[in-house]
Amino acid sequence: MKHVRIILLVNAMLPAIFAAAQRDTIRNKSVDITSAFKPELKASAKINFNAAPPVADTAKPRLQYDIPNPNLLFAYQPGSLKPLALQIDSIGKFNNSNYIKAGFGSLRTPYIQGGFSFGDGTNAGLNIYAKHVSSQGKEEFKDFSNTDVKLSGYYKSANNLEWNASLGMKQDKTYKYGFEPKPQSYPNDSLRVSYQTLTARVNMHNINRTAFGLDYSPTISLSFFNDKLKNHESNAVVDLPLQKNLGDQVSINLGLTFDLTRLSPDNKNIERVNNNMWYISPAVLYHTSTLRLQGGIRPSWDNGEFKMFPNILAEVGTDDQRFTFQAGWTGYLRKTNYQTLASQNPWLWLPTDQRNTWIEERYAGFKGSLGDHFTYSAKVAFNKLNHQSLFINDTTAAGDGKSFNVVYADRVNVLNLGGELGYNVEEKFSVLASLNFNQFTGIRGQQKAWGMIPVEFNTAMRLQVIKDLWIKTDLFAWKGPRYLKKDGTDGVMGGAFDLNAGLEFRITKNVNLWTQFNNIFNKEYQRWNQYRVYGFNFVGGIIYSFD
Template sequence: MKTIRYISCSGALLIAMTTVNCALAQDTSKRKTIDITSTFKPVLRDAVKQNFSASLPATDTSRPLLNYNIPQQQVKVPFSPGTLNPVALQVDSLLPWSNSHYLKVGVGNAHLPYAQGAFSFGNGTTSFFNAYGEVYASKGKLDHQKNNLADFMLRGTFKVAKDHELSARLGFKGQEFYYYGYRPDTLEFSKSELRQRFRTVEAAVNFRNTSPSEFGLTYNPNAKVTVFSGTNNSMENKEENLVFNLPLQKYVGKSFGFNLGFTGDLTRYTPDGKSRQNNDLMFISPALLLKTPNVFLNLGVTPSWDNGSFNMLPNLMGEMTTNDQRFTLQAGWIGYYNKGSYQRFSTINPWIAPPADLQNHRQTQLYAGFKGSLANHFTYSAKAAFFKEHHVPLFVNDQVDGKTFETVYANSMDVLQFHGEIGYMRGEDFSFSSGITFNNFTNVEGQAKAWGLLPVELNGTLRWKILKDLYFKTDLYAWDGAAYRSKEGDDRKGDKAFDLNAGVEFRITRGLNLWLQMNNIFNNRYQRWNQYEVYGFNFLGGVAFRFGDMKPIKK
């Protein structure tokens, strides 16, 4: 069977090959062509577009009524914001810098002559320079009731860097007083025996940063050197004083701060014909500070060394105020020193004899009070304080003729004090202030009385710009008499005093003013210090010249 299948396939293949060969054996001269008998191209029909014709909407004149439903919010505010109320304008003491100068001269029934002047220089941005001077000679109706003054001061401030400032001053002050309060007044003295001269030369330097450093530090180191002398009847008493202060303050954020300061006050006193005395005082003042819109706290102590004797003084102060700043409570417990020096004593009582020794007056004060404002223009304050004082300097008449005052000390003394002030201010056109102080001196150890200290003091000041170029001022001083020691050694009470002063000044031209000052208008012959009667009624008037650039410098 396989053989038959093989023969059949071979035969079929042979027939096919024979057919191809016959076809190839046909005419091969004809070229190969393709004949296209028909074509087909598909095409889409054009789409039919619809035309839209818009019509204007009809005008709607009706107003829609919208209803809102806002639920009530239950929000609890943790504080109550303060109200804003206008207050009286405070007189700005930092006016734009002006290179202006003035010279004030005058005469009167007690002063002949009188002259005062001030001159300012600098560019107002990096340098400020001032020169000031005042001289006068005065004479009263009593024999040797004389007083002369010559006071000069140079002051300069320079910006040494963008945020640092250097200030310096140099001054001279010469005063001349006469011991005219001797009793009996029939005694005779030479002019040199009655004349006492005080001379003061002072130099000071101060360096501070005007803005806190990158670490939040504010510093203000300063130093002052004073040379003082008192001369009477060819006897000269000298005193040199050096004071340096190194304060440092740092705030952490806006509320917390820290104060640290070191102060040294060194005095060398040389009485005529006697050995030199040293009176040195040093203290450190660290304190923590808290300052918020409503609370201020100063928590510190003051370790001090008074000629080597150690005393720890308190330094605690606090204030609490309302949100509108119209009422403030104050309280504190503080301690401090008043330096015992010949120069300072001469400013309190110019008829003192050279002190035999110098002691520093130490005070500790516990106080409480309040202050505030009313009706936008009224201000008020009141304070009650209890003082514990040590080494209090007091002045008593000598027991020969009483013309000089000896310096004595109360080892300790208690003082209960009440002080109150009221004020009214309406811009720079009108201002009035008045204060009263009551002092009760008790437990005076070492002395019979608090010699020369006033138990009651009253003062008042009024400034009124009546017209554009017319100014009026008045001052009132009144007090109850202080205790004094008589020649026999017993204690007596001094005179009460009421002293009213008034002055007026008006402008004539841009650079010329006329002025008049009247003192002790009621001609009260009181004695602030026993046996020394003050001047009676006296007046002083003259002209004031103003020249230079009187317009603020444009920055």
């Protein structure tokens, strides 16, 4: 009975199932969207910044600067060995662009100096400088006069060149007042000494290194010198330096120099003197921040005579330039002519015999600085001088020794010990002291090194007391050199100890007052035998600035 009910139920449902299946096969397909999908990123974790001041840095930064020290002008050349003429005491050159400086002092000393500058200061400029000073000593004929005028200019062209040119005129007048015994009667013309010098110089050099790594700076210098006796001398120097740079550390130098002199005496019985020399200076240079090496030679021809000089230099220092060791072995020719000899000793006879000095130096030394203000340098050198010019009093003619003859030592060996100390505080205070000791040995051709100073000490100090007040002092001293007496023996002159002091202060925006006191200790010492310098004297005046 149960099975019959199931069969009847199935038979009743079959028609409905077939009808539903038929309807699904003919219905259109569709997609029903019941909701819209919205993509979202998961929220990221954020850094929480808390505002806090940085920690103060109390450490003092150490900055490295490569600035040349202006106080260490130590060329390691025996400049102090050359006999130098006495420099007339005067205030230093005033460093302002447009000014007039005038004054008057004891010994009937008029003083006037001026300087003017023109141009844009970058591409072109012209500087004019002029100075005149003279004095009349208390003794007869103890007078002098000096006049100096110079024009210098520069111009930068568009093709990487800078041109420099200068013209100058200088006139020096004095008298041969060193005759002994005194008094004696002389006409002024027989004692007056007068020199005139005309100079001209032209230089051209590249501003930036060329595309081929070259640096060049050719220079032509001319000078025309004469005295009141109508003796004329002309001198021409052509200097042709050239440097080839191979990268930043290696360079090759090649220099060629001609130095030509012609002396024309007024006396027709004296032959003209031609004094010509020229040399080549090839060298290889290697330099880094702590090392500088130069190796080269200097073949030289002195009036046709050949001489080979070495040219080897070395410098080793620290990165901060606090200490530098220097050593070298070098040689060169130094021209000797009427003009250079008269600049050293104006009371000489006409030098018809001109011999150029051959100088060979071997030296070692060091330089550096301590802290920000203190500088130092020291050296020891052994130098050989051939044909060194010396001065001796002429006692053969009138017997009074007022004139000097130029003689030559075939050979002089010089042991030189030198040092320099400096202290500088901005532009408010500076002091610089130097000491040189020279020992002359192995002298050939002369008995002694006549007129050459064995010991020399110099000190210069500048102090800005207040904003508009400056003080300067100069102290120089030396041990007296040897001189030749009338009887043929040698003597030693007394030493020198000379202190000078000057003041300068501003009274208005454009006007300064200045004064200079010379030879404060009033020591009438001698630089050349029988020629005593002035005692105490002073000069003062005003400075008017146009800026």
